[in-house]
Amino acid sequence: MMDPAILTILKKGVEEANLGHKIQARAYFFEILTMDPNNEYALLWQAYLSDDPYKAVEFLERLLRLQPRHKTARAYLKQAHQRCEEFERRRKNNNFSDFFQTYNVSGRQGLPVPYLGDYLVNQGLITSQQLEMALKLHANLKERGHPKPIGRVLVELGYINNEQLNRWLQQQNDDLETFYLRNLA
Known part of the structure; x- marks a missing residue:
């Protein structure tokens, strides 16, 4: 029962x-x-x-x-x-490869704070295939006029939970604040 x-x-x-x-x-x-x-x-x-x-x-x-x-x-x-x-x-296939190059992790090196997807892959919380699928869905939603932040897409796909997302967003906020204070002071 x-x-x-x-x-x-x-x-x-x-x-x-x-x-x-x-x-x-x-x-x-x-x-x-x-x-x-x-x-x-x-x-x-x-x-x-x-x-x-x-x-x-x-x-x-x-x-x-x-x-x-x-x-x-x-x-x-x-x-x-x-x-x-x-x-x-x-x-x-080259077409998919071209699509993914737009989001390629190596193209985003040197940022003060990594993108959410990069961070989650580096932490082992999601796989690169899961990130690719989430980015594809994210782009698809945006093209159809229903954009969603990538973090929300990752939660809705079940790859991460709200607690992990909120923890990352807080960490990102803290890192950005530290970066700007250090570089603008």
Whole structure:
């Protein structure tokens, strides 16, 4: 029997997903996973709604470790692996490479405070593939007229949590203040 609180959140998540509100739906399923890290429904929905095929693979493999015979998870895992392969092909393609060069970490060296994505990769909190996916979604949202800060995108994709984001933003603020005080004094 499922916890009634989880069931209520699950229903809200499914409703948001059916309305096409992926980000809101993922937030509900993420909340369920904080309450019950092995909730099969939340894991499956997170994988299904993920814009990041690597993250989808993680959710599905986690579910399959719990329930090795889960047919739907196996089918989704096959699709997620195909999406990862497609992503790798595109990454090797010059067009994607040109896109990523705009955001290349090496092009931002020498800044007083590193960009959030660079910092998170350097700290090992996210992978470079996750940063690439977040930057791609960030650019896509901006092109469609719905810009979101990269930190918010990273949280909504489930790569970091609000606490990590707030900690980084405070650190960035402190570093910038120190930099300007040192260089303007």
